[in-house]
Amino acid sequence: MTELPKTFDPAEIESRWYAHWEATDKFRPDRPGAEPWTIVNPPPNVTGNLHIGHALDNTLQDILARHARLQGKDALWVVGTDHAGIATQMVVERQMQLSQDKRTNYTREQFVEKVWAWKEESGGTITQQLRRLGCSMDWKNERFTMDEGFSKAVLKVFVDLHKQGLLYRDKRLVNWDPGLGTAISDLEVETREIKGQFWHLRYPLEDGSGFIEVATTRPETMLADMAVAVNEKDDRYTALVGRKVRLPITGRLIPIVTDDHADPELGSGAVKITPGHDFNDFEVGKRAGMKAGEMLNMLDAKAQIVQVSDGLIPADFIGMTTAEARQAVVVRLKAEGFLVPHIDKDGEEHESEPRTIQTPYGDRSGVVIEPWLTDQWYVDAATLAQPAIEAVKSGAIRIVPKTWEKTFFNWMEGIQPWCVSRQLWWGHRIPAWFGDDGEVYVELTEAEAQAKAGPGVTLAQDPDVLDTWFSSALWPFATMGWPDSSPSPRSRGEGRGERQSQAPASDTAPLPASGERETLGGRYPNDVLISGFDILFFWDARMMMQGIHFMKDVPFKTLYLHGLVRAADGSKMSKSKGNTVDPLGLIDQYGADALRFFMAAMESQGRDIKMDEKRVEGYRNFATKLWNAARFCQSNGIVASKHLEAPKAELAVNRWIIAETIQAVQAVDLALADYRFDGAANAIYQFGWSRFCDWYIELIKPVLGQMDAPATGLEADETRAVAGWVLDQLLVLLHPFMPFITEELWSKMGPRDYDLIVAKWPMADARAIDPEAAKEVDWLIRLVTEVRAARNELGVSPGVRMPVHVRDAGADTKGRLARQSAAIARLARVDLAGGDGPAGGAVQIVVDEATFVLPLAGVVDLDAEKARLTKGIAAAEKERDALAGRLGNASFVERAKPEAVEKARADHADKAAEAERLSAALARLG
Known part of the structure; x- marks a missing residue:
């Protein structure tokens, strides 16, 4: 076990672990016999830089990819960039302008060579930025939409569609950009x-x-x-x-x-x-x-x-x-x-x-x-759309959230011909040749076109290139080697041998049922596509159309559409407004884990996310809290667990945390199965922060003894074993969301035979749940929480110990009081006293059937405290009622900015809660 430093430093950890993962091929599919699992990233423009939308999109994809690996699946996350015809040509031309040069000084071929040179030297910056986010993509199979193999697929699709009568040349109106031509x-x-x-x-x-x-x-x-x-x-x-x-x-x-x-x-x-x-x-x-x-x-x-x-x-x-x-x-x-x-x-x-x-x-x-009337190439989108519509209606493609289906159907059922030609030099040049005989010859090569036209016909190739979306529509299958070859569903790595404890998932996971998912080595259809709703029609729907037409199957089984990341006030981010957020700056300040967790916790099935830097900071604090909890474990002899199953436990607190762990696994499993990223993140957060880091560690301190005098014996050994197991489970659960800190803590808690990224996902074994232990510790937490809240509301100093009397306690409560008296005394700073306590001048707290009475004589000036609470209640109610009146004014709700209305509602809820809390405190004084 390597001792953790006092300070959590995300930057050092992130650079070190990502380099390790990539160098040791941890992102490569390498599980012979395991079920293939595949996702492709929406290829960002080769000219692009990581923006906050990319950060959301790729965080969600990485959560699913890492989760699939931990489940034992042969996970492949295909990565690549788009040649971005217009954007890339503009970048290169602007670069040329700096030296008083221009595109028309060169032949088409010479200019294209300049673009390739730019791509090799400066293109793909975003791929390095995706690494900083922690994206576990298969970089050794990185693709580009102008790759030789990919280009071959693009040309084949064009030619085949033309021969099938689904692609044609027509004179129609287009959106014409006079600046770009x-x-x-x-x-x-x-x-x-x-x-x-x-x-x-x-x-x-x-x-x-x-x-x-x-x-x-x-x-x-x-x-x-x-x-x-x-x-x-x-x-x-x-x-x-x-x-x-x-x-x-x-x-x-x-x-x-x-x-x-x-x-x-x-x-x-x-x-x-x-x-x-x-x-x-x-x-x-x-x-x-x-x-x-x-x-x-x-x-x-x-x-x-x-x-x-x-x-x-x-x-x-x-x-x-x-x-x-x-x-x-x-x-x-x-x-x-x-x-x-x-x-x-x-x-x-x-x-x-x-x-x-x-x-x-x-x-x-x-x-x-x-709008300009011109001759262009068009795809018969209406014909290709019909199978895609049926795929969604039949459930072959599941759109999440389902509310997007109506929008999808409305657009697809009224779809117009798709203009696929662009008047550029950079891109896939259209494989069509105009003959001096007035005919157009569409073939894969000029030689084939000439052979079809005959030796006496002079040909000139169409100068246009294809729309970038035409090529990216083939992404789910052209990245897999289509049409030439099918990649293996797995690389040829050797098995890892026998597994134990929280070991990597089994290499002998059952294969898919016979006849299922055999296309392209089990990589088509892809399992899921993560996409912003804004490209539903430009990319997602077109992948459906092309995939179904050429592969005779859907391109992905599930389409998850996320919302936009908006500014803190709810407005759309734009450079002109100056309200954009640089994700790399947030990573520099708070770490990639914090940003990733923010994205997941805020992603609620397609709803837009409001950027909130304080929340990012809060999740950095969560990482720090986990770090400190791991340091506590180290200093108290708690090390990596040797078991996948929960250890045997006799102490109620240990049986309770085992139940809490299993319930957290269950909650995360259900949330991820339903693509509720927010639900999964929040379940982990509540379990990690409240249950493990706060309550469990606090409750087991007496069992473990002092750091300079660690306890020995069966109870201490049991607690160390349980705590090590729980921490391991928490790290695995959290890994898809916060990969860097979890991998670091995993490596430092004791010797491991494998990295966390290839460990095994926890099993939610409900048989290990002890309902009675769970009830007892939950009761203890509620009692301590209520006492602490009352003391805090009344301004009682934390160092002051108070007596507590118990009235009307039943047999279960009396038993719990006897077993947990030491914990109550230490955590709530109270001492159990006999009798019912005074009738007045005391705080009364009801937990289940029992009433706990804390006398205030000599501790609090009752009259002054009542006056303070009464004044606070009046002030909170006044503000609450004023806000209620404002919100009840239809003119305000209809005319004010949405963010102003939302703030008023939030303020009203805060003031209402404050008035209620202070009123409860006043009532407790009797």
Whole structure:
């Protein structure tokens, strides 16, 4: 046994143990014959740094991975990074700009080589940061979405989907980022509230007999209007349906059509339709019979005005930005009398109406996103979604929490075609070649495309690359070697031989039932996926679609969706608000174990977590308390247990702590089985802090004797054996949550043949529970707690000993008093006295059927104490009632910030509890 230092130093322990685990391959699957257990991490961007969301996501995954190892499973946690097409290309281009260089100075191949060089030198910082968090990932099998093998899988999926008619090229609207010059996904669009304007435009009927009024926040798009839509139920426009209006400025004749998109209750009830530049209008146009190739496109890739196919945009608009065109269109419309003025509430006239507008911006470029009509590659997501929907409905995939199922079904049942092409140089280049014969050839290689096209056809490969989400959708099976080979479910390590005590789990655990989970060496389906709810559709659902389609089975059995980590006031964290939290800074200050435990204790099945540094500090204190408890054990001859089963025990306190240990194991088992991370963490915390570190250690001190004169004998030997066993059980239970301190304490409590990371999970053997011993010690704890609380409320000095009289005690209580009198005297600072005690001037405490009377004469000034308590009660009730009135005000609850309402509720609960506590203290004085 190596003596623990007085001070707990997380930094030194963490760096030493992680290096040891990794160097000794503790994260590698190495249990021949054991049940495979697999989880894959959501691959972070290769450009990324660990943020607080990563800390939550990976902490939860690591808890499950370490728990599975301790259960004896052959646990594999697949780790890797995503090539992050847009983000990585931007990083490299910005780096080039520092030396006055740019991408277009190079060929595509030369630039891609520069990106690979950057990746090798600077990419993957986050993988080192994940190590600091304690993530037990299989680093020797680290994957990258541009690996040669992974890329082969990506190209095969593209080609196969195309040959199956599930992937095609089409002209549709996309989110176009003019700053980056590429289509982007909805996830990369950041919606901001912008102060803008609402203009009302007057479109004249073709025959000059009148006008129809429309309203828009983007008047410049009228240059490409192709229709005006009204609702067929709107009687105001029944006679106009089918007629045409002549657009101002362009003179284009466009029809008046009917469509439910036009709401009679909004504005004039008539809507201008620009199908080439608005997603809703695109659908209206299609319903009106317009083909995508016929829709007018008035913007180029930089969002500047270009001439449309009918040539009707005036030349002086060509080349303008959208902002310039907006101003020019408004000026022209006003001059020609087609702008309807807005009359404000004071009767004053303005050319537009002020509005707050939800405006899309590129989250990386920071420019306004334009809906743009362009040719892209699409996946038939609606067809692929159906098996995924059925998998969730049938229970083949379990979504936790279940409340997310409705959201999942709503999105999947209305899913749109998935745009998978991006206009970048970095990424998986699309395996499609355009022939000068007008055909497109989709094959794995150019040679295969040429062979299909014939020798007389000149080919040019599509310059686009695939959406990053397309490749990451293959993560659960492409990381396992698909399509070339299936990895072994286990590496070829040798068995560890015979096991005893808290030994590593058996290598001879039963195999899965015949025919079950044989795909990819037992690694597919994965057992569980941990994911933020914000990527449910961008990643999780797409893995379901691709996995089921190509592997003929679900990619994971359980999908656990966690919430977001928010700022302390409940607001969303963002760099612009300056309220982000650096997890590495928290690790530096409090240790990784404390941060991990905070994340687990606060994770309550998908609810958002409010960042609370004081709670992190509190869990650092928990680690320190456990450290000091282990030091106490060392100094009193308590060492590592030699047994997995609970030792035999005669003393009630030892039988009690054994029962408490088993009940803690049961609680943690149930919580983890139901993915209640908070329940598991809190069960361990209560058992570790209150039951073991506080009460048990305090209760066994007399049995163990003084540190300079340790006790001997059967009772002392029994207590040391039980205490060593309980501490071992606690360390194993806590290890998935706090791996570093638990491994350190495990190693220091005596000689071990194995590290804690490969020990065996405790067994919850209810046969070892002694109900009578549990009742007795629980009674003792309640009595001591009540006496301490009363003394504290009355301001009795801790050093003052008081007599205690007992009234109405039954036979069980009398027996307990006889057996526990020494513990009561030492812990509560009271001495048992005969008789019923005084009728007044005393504190009366009821525990079960008995009343315990503590005379206060000569100890407390009763009148002064009553006055103090009465004053305190009045103050607490006054604040309680004021807060109740505030919360009862509907105006406050509805209009105040949510965090202000929540604080008022918390303050009200605190004051109510304080008034109740002080009232109870006053009542005790008689």
